[in-house]
Amino acid sequence: NVSQVPVAEGKSVQQTVELLTRKLEVLGAEKQGTFCVDCETYHTAAATIGTQGQTGKLMYVMHNSEYPLSCFALFESGPCLIADANFDILMVKLKGFFQNAKANKIETRGTRYQYCDFLVKVGTVTMGPSARGISVEVEYCPCVIANDCWSLLMEFMQSFMGSHAPGLPSVFGTKHDSIYSPSDTMVQYMELFNKIRKQQQVPVAGMR
Amino acid sequence: MADGVLSPGVNLEAFSQAISAIQALRSSVTRVFDCLKDGMRNKETLEGREKGFVAAFQESLHSVSRDLGELERLSNLVGKPSENHPLHNSGLLSLDPVQDKTPLYSQLLQAYKWSNKLQYHAGLASGLLNQQSLKRSANQMGVSAKRRPKAQPTTLVLPPQYVDDVINRIDRMFPEMSIQLSRPNGTSAMLLVTLGKVLKVIVVMRSLFIDRTIVKGYNENVYTEDGKLDIWSKSNYQVFQKVTDHATTALLHYQLPQMPDVVVRSFMTWLRSYIKLFQAPCQRCGKFLQDGLPPTWRDFRTLEAFHDTCRQ
Numbered sequence: 400n401v402s403q404v405p406v407a408e409g410k411s412v413q414q415t416v417e418l419l420t421r422k423l424e425v426l427g428a429e430k431q432g433t434f435c436v437d438c439e440t441y442h443t444a445a446a447t448i449g450t451q452g453q454t455g456k457l458m459y460v461m462h463n464s465e466y467p468l469s470c471f472a473l474f475e476s477g478p479c480l481i482a483d484a485n486f487d488i489l490m491v492k493l494k495g496f497f498q499n500a501k502a503n504k505i506e507t508r509g510t511r512y513q514y515c516d517f518l519v520k521v522g523t524v525t526m527g528p529s530a531r532g533i534s535v536e537v538e539y540c541p542c543v544i545a546n547d548c549w550s551l552l553m554e555f556m557q558s559f560m561g562s563h564a565p566g567l568p569s570v571f572g573t574k575h576d577s578i579y580s581p582s583d584t585m586v587q588y589m590e591l592f593n594k595i596r597k598q599q600q601v602p603v604a605g606m607r
Numbered sequence: 608m609a610d611g612v613l614s615p616g617v618n619l620e621a622f623s624q625a626i627s628a629i630q631a632l633r634s635s636v637t638r639v640f641d642c643l644k645d646g647m648r649n650k651e652t653l654e655g656r657e658k659g660f661v662a663a664f665q666e667s668l669h670s671v672s673r674d675l676g677e678l679e680r681l682s683n684l685v686g687k688p689s690e691n692h693p694l695h696n697s698g699l700l701s702l703d704p705v706q707d708k709t710p711l712y713s714q715l716l717q718a719y720k721w722s723n724k725l726q727y728h729a730g731l732a733s734g735l736l737n738q739q740s741l742k743r744s745a746n747q748m749g750v751s752a753k754r755r756p757k758a759q760p761t762t763l764v765l766p767p768q769y770v771d772d773v774i775n776r777i778d779r780m781f782p783e784m785s786i787q788l789s790r791p792n793g794t795s796a797m798l799l800v801t802l803g804k805v806l807k808v809i810v811v812m813r814s815l816f817i818d819r820t821i822v823k824g825y826n827e828n829v830y831t832e833d834g835k836l837d838i839w840s841k842s843n844y845q846v847f848q849k850v851t852d853h854a855t856t857a858l859l860h861y862q863l864p865q866m867p868d869v870v871v872r873s874f875m876t877w878l879r880s881y882i883k884l885f886q887a888p889c890q891r892c893g894k895f896l897q898d899g900l901p902p903t904w905r906d907f908r909t910l911e912a913f914h915d916t917c918r919q
């Protein structure tokens with residue numbers, strides 16, 4: 400049901416966001432407040448690595464304003480844990496094992512739009528003080544099987560994103576006919592954030 | 608009091624005279640019987656007694672016939688109040704002196720006017736409806752007017768076991784569709800139909816007739832707080848509100864009063880075509896979306912998908 404896309408053109412991030420939201424408003428989408436998704440990166444602490452003789456694993460702790468009471472903990476390719484919001488406090492206590500890479504904190508903030516049964520969230524991805532890209536999340540709420548409504552979703556995204564509409568997200572391939580869950584959204588945001596982090600050396604204006 | 612009302616039809620003078628005439632008649636009749644009772648007493652000779660008795664009897668009979676004649680004459684003068692009134696005997700209610708306490712007469716007039724109007728309008732409406740009948744009634748009109756009222760009661764009292772069997776058979780027909788039957792309100796069945804992972808439908812039955820359907824999303828709640836099927840609230844999603852409208856139209860389309868089981872089966876077959884609600888593009892314009900909605904209409908015969916505005 401959800402797909403998000405880094406849309407960045409020759410223009411600045413802000414100009415592109417404005418362009419997108421204007422197209423949505425022309426379609427007839429209605430503004431419905433704001434949203435925020437953030438992501439903190441944790442390294443497994445050096446002590447543990449030494450004894451196990453493994454390379455350090457990364458864990459991401461994420462929050463989504465759509466689910467204010469939950470906290471999501473994800474490994475890059477592993478399971479996704481959904482916990483209460485006070486999971487953050489637990490992470491502080493576990494700092495012997497997991498170390499917060501504060502500089503890597505990344506988040507996206509923006510406006511939430513509703514169009515018929517679609518929910519669209521256009522956000523500006525920021526890392527530290529600078530804007531790094533744009534995220535677009537589209538959800539078709541009546542449908543619980545992501546693969547069922549992919550063509551429909553694609554048609555909708557093309558109507559306001561044009562050629563920037565994304566390809567099939569990787570989570571869709573593994574899901575088959577199972578019911579879509581919030582963690583599927585979070586995995587997609589994690590993948591998007593990772594992609595944007597790797598582009599961080601490139602100046603904003605030239606970002607693809 | 609009622610003088611004003613009485614006066615046109617009734618001669619009060621003649622009325623009081625007639626009452627005195629009745630009194631006179633009664634006393635003369637009494638005299639006849641007195642005379643008969645007394646017999647032939649108080650006379651010296653038998654002949655004298657007989658003569659006296661016959662004379663007295665004759666005289667009293669004469670006075671009876673005279674009084675009767677007088678009464679008849681007066682009664683013609685009195686008039687006929689009740690028959691002169693346009694509403695016959697009910698008109699007498701208007702003579703009630705305590706109008707304020709029991710306004711029966713004015714209420715009666717109102718009710719009469721109202722029922723007259725109702726009958727007139729009902730006649731007009733039935734004429735119009737017969738001209739432009741829906742499918743539901745069009746089928747029944749083929750059947751003779753005498754048979755129609757008969758056919759309905761028999762199908763309305765189908766035993767619950769029969770209804771269960773029909774529903775069970777339909778349930779087994781379509782593997783991707785599951786039907787849960789319950790009877791929370793006595794004999795009438797309610798169905799919860801789950802179609803794949805696409806949608807849920809609440810179907811309210813009356814015997815084997817479908818009374819009402821509500822379509823909701825697969826992830827929407829279909830129960831009320833006390834755990835009963837919620838047959839009143841609509842879906843939060845526009846798609847399913849639209850599909851609910853179309854399902855209600857389908858109920859009117861699929862009608863065959865003599866074979867209600869065929870109707871239920873046809874309806875369920877039609878409903879099953881929504882398994883591809885989000886995957887089938889419109890058969891006319893080829894697109895998935897129109898005004899933000901997928902093709903919500905399914906043709907009753909071919910089951911093809913169309914946008915609401917693309918059909919026909």
Ligand SMILES: [Zn+2]
Pocket residue numbers: 889890891892893894897902913914917
């Ligand atoms: Zn169409």
